[in-house]
Amino acid sequence: MNDIKKYMEDLGIKARKSATVLATATTAMKNDALEKMALTLEAHASELMEENQKDLKQGKANGLDEALLDRLAFNEQRIAGMIEGIRQVAGLPDPIGEIGEMSYRPSGIQVGKMRVPLGVVGIIYESRPNVTADAAALCLKSGNAAILRGGSEAINSNKAVAQCIQEGLKAAGLPTEVVQVVETTDRAAVGELIQMPKYVDVIIPRGGKGLIERVSNEARVPVIKHLDGICHVYIDERADADKAVAIADNAKTHRYGVCNAMETLLVHQEIARQVLPRLGDIYDSKGVEMRGCNATRAILGDRINTATEEDWDTEYLAPILSIKIVKDMDEALDHIRKHSSQHTEAIVTEDYSRARRFLAEVDSSSVMVNASTRFADGFEYGLGAEIGISTDKFHVRGPVGLEGLTSQKFIVLGDGHIRS
Amino acid sequence: MNDIKKYMEDLGIKARKSATVLATATTAMKNDALEKMALTLEAHASELMEENQKDLKQGKANGLDEALLDRLAFNEQRIAGMIEGIRQVAGLPDPIGEIGEMSYRPSGIQVGKMRVPLGVVGIIYESRPNVTADAAALCLKSGNAAILRGGSEAINSNKAVAQCIQEGLKAAGLPTEVVQVVETTDRAAVGELIQMPKYVDVIIPRGGKGLIERVSNEARVPVIKHLDGICHVYIDERADADKAVAIADNAKTHRYGVCNAMETLLVHQEIARQVLPRLGDIYDSKGVEMRGCNATRAILGDRINTATEEDWDTEYLAPILSIKIVKDMDEALDHIRKHSSQHTEAIVTEDYSRARRFLAEVDSSSVMVNASTRFADGFEYGLGAEIGISTDKFHVRGPVGLEGLTSQKFIVLGDGHIRS
Numbered sequence: 001m002n003d004i005k006k007y008m009e010d011l012g013i014k015a016r017k018s019a020t021v022l023a024t025a026t027t028a029m030k031n032d033a034l035e036k037m038a039l040t041l042e043a044h045a046s047e048l049m050e051e052n053q054k055d056l057k058q059g060k061a062n063g064l065d066e067a068l069l070d071r072l073a074f075n076e077q078r079i080a081g082m083i084e085g086i087r088q089v090a091g092l093p094d095p096i097g098e099i100g101e102m103s104y105r106p107s108g109i110q111v112g113k114m115r116v117p118l119g120v121v122g123i124i125y126e127s128r129p130n131v132t133a134d135a136a137a138l139c140l141k142s143g144n145a146a147i148l149r150g151g152s153e154a155i156n157s158n159k160a161v162a163q164c165i166q167e168g169l170k171a172a173g174l175p176t177e178v179v180q181v182v183e184t185t186d187r188a189a190v191g192e193l194i195q196m197p198k199y200v201d202v203i204i205p206r207g208g209k210g211l212i213e214r215v216s217n218e219a220r221v222p223v224i225k226h227l228d229g230i231c232h233v234y235i236d237e238r239a240d241a242d243k244a245v246a247i248a249d250n251a252k253t254h255r256y257g258v259c260n261a262m263e264t265l266l267v268h269q270e271i272a273r274q275v276l277p278r279l280g281d282i283y284d285s286k287g288v289e290m291r292g293c294n295a296t297r298a299i300l301g302d303r304i305n306t307a308t309e310e311d312w313d314t315e316y317l318a319p320i321l322s323i324k325i326v327k328d329m330d331e332a333l334d335h336i337r338k339h340s341s342q343h344t345e346a347i348v349t350e351d352y353s354r355a356r357r358f359l360a361e362v363d364s365s366s367v368m369v370n371a372s373t374r375f376a377d378g379f380e381y382g383l384g385a386e387i388g389i390s391t392d393k394f395h396v397r398g399p400v401g402l403e404g405l406t407s408q409k410f411i412v413l414g415d416g417h418i419r420s
Numbered sequence: 421m422n423d424i425k426k427y428m429e430d431l432g433i434k435a436r437k438s439a440t441v442l443a444t445a446t447t448a449m450k451n452d453a454l455e456k457m458a459l460t461l462e463a464h465a466s467e468l469m470e471e472n473q474k475d476l477k478q479g480k481a482n483g484l485d486e487a488l489l490d491r492l493a494f495n496e497q498r499i500a501g502m503i504e505g506i507r508q509v510a511g512l513p514d515p516i517g518e519i520g521e522m523s524y525r526p527s528g529i530q531v532g533k534m535r536v537p538l539g540v541v542g543i544i545y546e547s548r549p550n551v552t553a554d555a556a557a558l559c560l561k562s563g564n565a566a567i568l569r570g571g572s573e574a575i576n577s578n579k580a581v582a583q584c585i586q587e588g589l590k591a592a593g594l595p596t597e598v599v600q601v602v603e604t605t606d607r608a609a610v611g612e613l614i615q616m617p618k619y620v621d622v623i624i625p626r627g628g629k630g631l632i633e634r635v636s637n638e639a640r641v642p643v644i645k646h647l648d649g650i651c652h653v654y655i656d657e658r659a660d661a662d663k664a665v666a667i668a669d670n671a672k673t674h675r676y677g678v679c680n681a682m683e684t685l686l687v688h689q690e691i692a693r694q695v696l697p698r699l700g701d702i703y704d705s706k707g708v709e710m711r712g713c714n715a716t717r718a719i720l721g722d723r724i725n726t727a728t729e730e731d732w733d734t735e736y737l738a739p740i741l742s743i744k745i746v747k748d749m750d751e752a753l754d755h756i757r758k759h760s761s762q763h764t765e766a767i768v769t770e771d772y773s774r775a776r777r778f779l780a781e782v783d784s785s786s787v788m789v790n791a792s793t794r795f796a797d798g799f800e801y802g803l804g805a806e807i808g809i810s811t812d813k814f815h816v817r818g819p820v821g822l823e824g825l826t827s828q829k830f831i832v833l834g835d836g837h838i839r840s
């Protein structure tokens with residue numbers, strides 16, 4: 001245990017030191033490092049496959065299920081995708097050093113803000129070894145040193161990727177400690193990483209709910225996290241029925257296992273008979289299990305199940321949908337307030353005042369009018385990349401891009417100004 | 421102990437509930453409540469004085485020192501100042517609901533951000549009862565419910581102010597639970613307040629270093645805090661000597677007991693003989709004790725003391741100044757990196773590249789060129805008000821105005837858009 005503490009502190013000290021160098025690296029240097037990381041990964045693709053094979057073999061021996069083994073596996077296409085991701089990050093605008101809001105004050109000083117890195121970012125993730133490259137690239141571009149802690153089942157793959165990354169950093173003249181992978185699989189390492197505020201400025205857990213809850217509960221460092229995605233679509237009385245059907249279809253069936261998929265559909269009683277039979281047919285044809293309130297079942301009949309209280313609080317991440325008919329918009333807002341995980345909610349309506357009210361009153365990280373919840377995504381929002389999603393309000397909310405890994409300092413320009 | 425837990429939870433539940441109402445209150449309603457709070461305080465000025473007398477009497481009996489008693493005392497002028505402060509907050513622009521950065525994406529959706537309150541703000545402060553009104557006004561205007569925990573020595577004054585505030589809220593038709601004062605002086609209440617993430621979204625401690633350290637160490641809720649203000653002024657070789665002298669004078673002597681006062685002066689060796697004798701005379705005439713490195717003493721002579729290693733890490737908050745002569749800008753930056761508390765640093769120079777380098781490399785919440793560190797202040801920066809100063813990087817950095825008490829959610833406007 002003491003050794004782990006010492007080992008993690010050592011990573012922390014190196015990360016903190018290298019972060020100071022990285023913070024003032026030019027855009028050109030950072031982009032050069034990213035390109036050299038990409039080239040090194042390309043050159044070592046076969047070694048990556050070999051190391052990955054070790055993990056897969058071990059995983060099979062340990063009885064990992066097929067889905068986990070699939071997430072763990074490298075192939076040519078996935079390695080190419082990982083490399084392409086790094087080059088895309090190189091192409092993004094550099095947020096660091098960006099100066100904004102400069103204005104003159106009555107005293108004569110000119111005040112504004114300059115964007116700076118947070119410092120050291122700790123990322124804790126599971127199985128997918130491509131996250132190692134992805135997270136490293138985003139941290140590097142935003143001027144932050146990274147300490148990466150992947151799943152123990154991917155340890156050989158992660159170390160191999162990290163080695164390529166560090167070679168790239170070295171070739172570009174940056175300290176290799178800018179990106180460090182935790183090389184022990186001891187779980188105590190996570191405990192240390194999230195309790196070193198002296199060396200780590202923010203933790204981003206990427207993985208299942210269990211991991212995220214553990215990290216949030218035990219961290220002594222700020223955490224950017226998202227727990228559930230219990231997203232709602234509310235079809236208002238004054239919705240355009242065609243738009244409503246298209247959106248409710250897309251929000252549920254475009255992809256099932258994602259946090260921005262709709263889990264509960266709320267329908268105004270005055271439009272229910274118009275849209276629910278059409279939607280029922282679509283969901284049926286796509287094999288979506290429906291669980292409805294009594295009023296919904298009165299329309300859709302026995303082919304759908306009865307929703308229990310528990311359903312309203314469940315993130316299915318599966319082809320299951322709960323449906324509730326509400327008597328008015330107040331009831332819809334009330335249901336959302338009670339059951340939403342504050343991730344993403346959408347209203348479908350042609351009514352100006354109701355759209356405006358929904359935008360103002362719904363307290364979720366993304367609030368939409370006449371659009372599918374599936375749009376809640378860093379790429380769709382134009383952030384260029386996404387290192388995570390925050391359902392918190394502190395520091396950053398919703399999809400987190402490079403800017404979420406930065407802070408702003410005040411800068412003041414004077415000409416000998418003193419305070420009187 | 422269990423009663424305190426129950427009591428604080430009860431405050432938390434009420435705060436959370438009222439925050440939902442307040443979040444969608446119009447600007448007019450909030451301003452009306454502020455004006456009614458001001459009017460009620462005006463009408464009850466004599467009761468405020470009476471309650472304050474109880475605290476002063478108790479404080480004297482408990483042997484509080486003169487400085488503390490002075491901070492605790494109300495008088496007509498201070499009550500008027502408190503009321504004027506509330507009216508100033510009413511005059512500030514409402515940050516809530518502000519929509520920005522709306523842009524169209526290739527998919528056709530329009531994406532932007534809307535500013536929203538954080539929710540419930542807990543404020544922990546010492547002796548000065550005017551903070552009760554000040555903090556309440558800022559939280560209200562930014563749409564946040566407030567739980568205020570003042571010092572036990574000001575309990576009667578704080579309760580009296582809170583009563584006026586709640587009358588004002590009631591008169592304006594807002595829930596009185598929007599602003600609650602903790603009415604027990606049991607210290608366990610602080611422990612509870614900072615460990616209720618379910619009910620409290622952020623804690624702002626305002627007081628001495630001891631309070632802030634305790635709160636930061638024990639909180640399970642994000643904390644907006646500033647610890648030390650060890651601020652530096654670096655007089656570069658290429659400084660204009662007159663500006664340098666004016667700034668180094670003002671940064672130290674304008675006010676001593678404030679966090680943005682200079683504590684260490686760094687002087688380039690090539691300009692030391694030009695500026696230090698002038699500054700030495702000024703500091704001497706104002707009774708500022710100087711503690712210098714050997715090189716400084718070689719210029720200023722025995723009238724100044726020798727600085728120890730400890731001096732470089734000390735926030736004097738007093739007419740004391742440490743002075744160091746550096747051989748170049750690198751040494752100055754290095755000294756700042758090692759000893760600054762990352763609050764505010766300033767360079768005095770006429771050199772373009774050095775000014776630019778200082779702005780980029782110094783990692784403090786305020787970085788200045790040719791201006792006194794005393795400008796690091798919410799009012800001077802045009803924030804309109806200041807609820808605190810953050811020396812952290814997460815969420816907010818530097819002086820914190822209304823915006824620091826808010827978050828932003830994404831809003832998406834579509835016309836039936838679905839993701840393909």
